[in-house]
Amino acid sequence: MVKEAPKIASHLRPILESVPDPEIPVLTILDLGMIREAKEIDGEVYIKLTPTYSGCPATDVIGDDIRTAFEKENMKAHVELVLTPPWTTNWISEEGKIKMRDYGIAPPLSESADKLALLEGEKVVPCTLCGSTNTHMVSQFGSTPCKALFKCEDCYEPFDYFKCLI
Amino acid sequence: MNNQALYNYILGVTDNSLILAQRLGELCGHGPSLETDIAITNISLDLLGQCRSYYQYAAKIKGGDTTEDSIAMLRTEREYVNVLLVEQPNEHFGFVIARQFLFDVFHLLQMQELQNSKDETLASIAAKNIKETLYHRRFSSDWVKRLGDGTEQSHAKMQEAIDALWRYTNELFEITEDDQKMIDAGIGVDVSKFKETYYKQVAEVLEEATLKVPENKYFQTGGKKGIHTEHLGYLLTDLQYMQRTYPNMKW
Ligand SMILES: [Zn+2]
Numbered sequence: 001m002v003k004e005a006p007k008i009a010s011h012l013r014p015i016l017e018s019v020p021d022p023e024i025p026v027l028t029i030l031d032l033g034m035i036r037e038a039k040e041i042d043g044e045v046y047i048k049l050t051p052t053y054s055g056c057p058a059t060d061v062i063g064d065d066i067r068t069a070f071e072k073e074n075m076k077a078h079v080e081l082v083l084t085p086p087w088t089t090n091w092i093s094e095e096g097k098i099k100m101r102d103y104g105i106a107p108p109l110s111e112s113a114d115k116l117a118l119l120e121g122e123k124v125v126p127c128t129l130c131g132s133t134n135t136h137m138v139s140q141f142g143s144t145p146c147k148a149l150f151k152c153e154d155c156y157e158p159f160d161y162f163k164c165l166i
Numbered sequence: 167m168n169n170q171a172l173y174n175y176i177l178g179v180t181d182n183s184l185i186l187a188q189r190l191g192e193l194c195g196h197g198p199s200l201e202t203d204i205a206i207t208n209i210s211l212d213l214l215g216q217c218r219s220y221y222q223y224a225a226k227i228k229g230g231d232t233t234e235d236s237i238a239m240l241r242t243e244r245e246y247v248n249v250l251l252v253e254q255p256n257e258h259f260g261f262v263i264a265r266q267f268l269f270d271v272f273h274l275l276q277m278q279e280l281q282n283s284k285d286e287t288l289a290s291i292a293a294k295n296i297k298e299t300l301y302h303r304r305f306s307s308d309w310v311k312r313l314g315d316g317t318e319q320s321h322a323k324m325q326e327a328i329d330a331l332w333r334y335t336n337e338l339f340e341i342t343e344d345d346q347k348m349i350d351a352g353i354g355v356d357v358s359k360f361k362e363t364y365y366k367q368v369a370e371v372l373e374e375a376t377l378k379v380p381e382n383k384y385f386q387t388g389g390k391k392g393i394h395t396e397h398l399g400y401l402l403t404d405l406q407y408m409q410r411t412y413p414n415m416k417w
Binding site for chain 1: 201202204205208209211212213214215216218219286289290291293294295297298301304305308
């Protein structure tokens with residue numbers, strides 16, 4: 001497991017915190033752990049951004065959103081896409097996971113629980129509406145590749161589960 | 167460093183994903199159920215996303231006015247070097263799953279090797295791809311088992327598809343001159359190394375699906391040399407339509 005803390009200059013943090021994920025707008029790109037580095041050199045900002053999924057169409061939008069957010073502060077931002085080390089759901093902050101659940105998406109479980117849920121069909125993913133783990137997977141792919149579709153058998157709520165990516 | 171060989175090698179790796187992504191994209195709104203429709207288009211999107219990283223890199227190597235878009239959209243049919251397997255039409259759902267499964271098993275093994283490439287860019291793209299490809303392989307294997315070990319009809323259709331597509335599997339292991347140059351340089355993957363593993367892994371799933379491993383030893387090849395089946399031309403007309411009609415258009 002790669003556990004490298006991102007290097008983010010503290011004065012740039014509030015600006016990055018204002019950039020939401022276009023797909024899950026309650027989360028910021030910091031919550032998702034997509035910013036690996038942010039620094040200022042001679043009045044210009046250099047950002048290293050890592051995509052969550054290769055095919056995520058949001059990545060281009062996020063790059064634009066970051067540049068726009070800094071422009072508003074009269075700063076020029078250079079966004080570089082980095083693939084190594086590859087993004088993992090371990091980089092989603094605890095706060096981000098809570099926001100995700102409140103938004104109606106079950107946050108990723110631990111790697112072992114995730115395997116049980118997706119491969120063995122074990123009832124371990126808690127329903128985002130009632131909290132029951134009496135749930136089952138309807139489809140391995142949900143509304144986007146990063147999510148699987150689940151259904152609660154107690155309250156019948158259909159919900160997305162954010163798959164574990166290690 | 168032989169740049170032309172590296173460029174060709176990258177296309178050899180990623181044209182497969184581009185063409186398969188396009189085939190899967192055709193099913194958008196036409197999947198047999200909402201869940202499979204969404205899954206298939208998601209896999210398509212993953213593959214397309216993976217292509218972008220490779221083509222961006224290839225464009226950098228080629229230089230000039232080459233871009234990821236011009237590589238993906240503006241080559242002629244003979245310049246695409248994908249294997250024949252991925253260009254085969256969707257036919258029925260059994261074909262979609264069989265094609266996906268036969269490709270995913272190969273693709274995962276290929277990426278697992280490519281992540282050790284001496285070329286850092288290729289290694290990092292491959293490492294990223296592995297995580298996604300694991301999900302694809304799981305999806306297609308599950309469906310091979312569900313349909314193979316399902317009803318009499320689903321079993322027959324799944325077997326029909328595996329039998330029909332089997333002749334394209336051997337080409338996955340063909341090594342072109344440029345591939346060999348890249349293998350020698352420690353950049354490319356020597357696919358012959360995992361050929362046996364591939365057929366073993368495929369057989370394991372087929373067996374679990376109560377399907378027969380085809381015995382035919384006649385294999386068709388040509389895609390890697392740019393000699394394609396008649397299906398690719400039609401696929402490319404769809405794929406290239408926008409860029410040819412409205413050159414340089416952007417979203
Ligand atoms: Zn519930």
